[in-house]
Amino acid sequence: MLAKHKLAHEKAIIQYLIVDKKSIILESDDAFFSNVTKQSITSLHPFFESITTLLDLEENQEYLFSCIHLETDNRNIIADITLKTFSKEHALLIIQDLTTHYDNYQLTAQKRNESVIDSQILELKNKYLIEKEEFKNTFIANFSHEIREPLSGIITFVDILGKTNLDSEQKDYLNIINTSSNHLKHMIEDILDISKIEVGKLNLIEDSFNLSEFLEEFVFTYKIKAEEKGLTFLNTIGEKLPPQIIGDPYRLKQILGNLIDNAIKYTTKGSITLNVSLNQVRANKASIHFQIIDTGIGIEKENLDKVFTSFTQVDTTQRNKGTGLGLAIVKNLVSLMDGNISIDSEFNEGTSFALNLSFKLDTKTKDKKVEVATVEKLGKDKYHILLVENSEITQLSVLKILAAQGKFYLDIVTNPDTLIETIQNQKPDIILMDINLPNTTGDQLAIEIRQLPEKELKKIPILALTGKVFPEDLKRYKKAKINDVISKPFDEKSLLKTIHKYLK
Template structure:
């Protein structure tokens, strides 16, 4: 009985072959492969050509698993003897190995797919990083001509103009401001995304901030026949420690948006005290409007870059405002959320964890001259060196300084010329572009500070920068730069900086 089964199931799956020392088939039962007696087994399949040299020594047992021979998958045993020809036993295990193949295929494909996805993700991140750097650099380059347009428009405004010309100049100025806001948004977002955006905490007058917000947005709301109100908890301290400019930027973005999307009714800002412990304070801000609202399915998209939920040309914009807001709030360790009902209005709420000084003495109120327009007394004359390669920027600074009659201005177009000038002349102040053709402003400032006899150790150096991409205050202070003025700057901004250092 057993022999019957063996004949049926075992023998057809096993082939015995005896070969001579030089690889000729001596005997074969041909159960799996037909091997003619006397033929060279190495010619049947290269596997046998590989193992033949290993059959030289007697008493060997070579065992190979899972060898593909023709259309079968086999285990092969080869035994060598002292006084007999080598024996090759071939076991056909095709079915068994094919089932293993399915499992291995699935496992390997999963592993490979995961690794390929990781690589693709890395490529995407590289691409994104390149895009962000490109956008940041491009925006920076736009600033130089924009500074020119802005400054010359201001100069043009001061000439004798007809009413119509004056109106046109005002439009140009307004468009420049819009463009500048957009560039600042793109730069801010780039800086946030590459982790080069810094929060500068300082003590500031929170009441003054809210008053300024109230003044600006009441005026803007009135232009659209809207009402704007601020509701503020009285027990919030007057002085807060945080990044005043960024808090203002966040509020400005949200309120601007609220006004933009509201055609009637009101926009309100609620400022509530969440809690206050020791010198820590948690403030909740909420901006509500009675505007067009946002559909439920779109609400999560409003904080995404370049996304505009309302695509109507009636509401222009870059779609960056609220993305920046969300990033800024997160950088200030706060949370932000939005709620809305189409046709009824939107509410955007965020909270900030801030500090407040337990004892704070406010600075003396600045004198009128500092608050208002800056004017230099032309009895005092100052020697100023401008290090700037951009011709337009040179003319702008020249015109602004010339208008005061208090300055002698020398211009150097690069670092090397600048070093010649400071050797020849003693300057009261140096204005310096950060990106010069032969050297960076940071490097040049360090050299100037370390000139022999420390001639310029105490001379104010003001850097003019198109972007502060990754250049924190620490970096320019370390280089010995006294202050920085970001392009595009207005006449008064430059004069204020000069006044600060030339008292």
């Protein structure tokens, strides 16, 4: 009984064959390749065709071929095949069916290989994304630099042209150029900012500044802007606000400026309100509440969650053009400052933004006021400015601005090779240094100036005049002991303000 069942279920796993030098099977136990005696071994499978040369060997040898797939019309097996050759006998072939064993191994190998291939592909995708990101950032940086250069010229000469005798039609045209170039300038700045934010390269500075002075100047600027559009500008500045705080005044101005610019843009009648008050002071930090309210077109409830998304403009009527980046930048800057911002709006009634920002208290500086020298208060009759610049537009812009002041001599160096000699001969009061120069960079030249043997020359204030203002650029300028940076495109006010800071 048992023998009968065994016979039914037993599966042969080894076949033995004797093969002569001409590849003819002399004997076979027909374990799984049956009725093969007197046939050529090559007819069983191409594997055997490729080992026929070994059958000729008249020596005692053993060859093991493991994991051979023998697919035939009758069966598919995975086998280890041993070939034994003898000096005085015919060769012996032993075929051991290990299909079950190798099938299990196949599953493991499949999983392992797929996982390795997937991780290699993922690594490549990451590498590709990083390269793409780097390309985008380099592209934006270079592109914006290339735009800043001519834009700087446009803005400066619009300023200069505005001071000449123009008829009303010409003034109208000039206003359009002015508005358009300023709009373009803001767009470039927004694109640069959002790209810096996306790669985590936007760093906040920590500077001590007088909050009431800051707000006073801010309110003054935006009151004029609002009134120019026929809107009332209201403000309530809390009395308990700390006088001197530590934070990033440039970015605070950007946050509030973007919100109020938006409020003015979307309001045609009524008012814009700015409220600033102290929430609390805790652990030497002041939490300050800012609120900007307008009586503008408002936002529908379903669109409220979209307003902080990049390149989103809820108003798609094209009446109010923009990049759609302003509020995304605001939201990111507020997050960088560990603050929070919220929005509330009624369609056709108005919008209100509320934000809370914390600043360290500066208890050491009492009512710090940065005294910027005005031309009238300066000690010398005329100052000598040396401009290192090869862009003719920038050369002309600086020349026009400084010439209008009547307080400056301007010398221009276009060939960096002659710079050191010019400095030694002319001993300028300030050096305005472009960064992108032929065969060298402004920061490299600054390093050379700082190494001059003459004490009075190596301390001359150097102001970089450049569109390259990424954090890594600023670090490089600082390392080269460049005193300050005037960002292109610059206007008359920003150029003079920075120059005056360094005049004695």
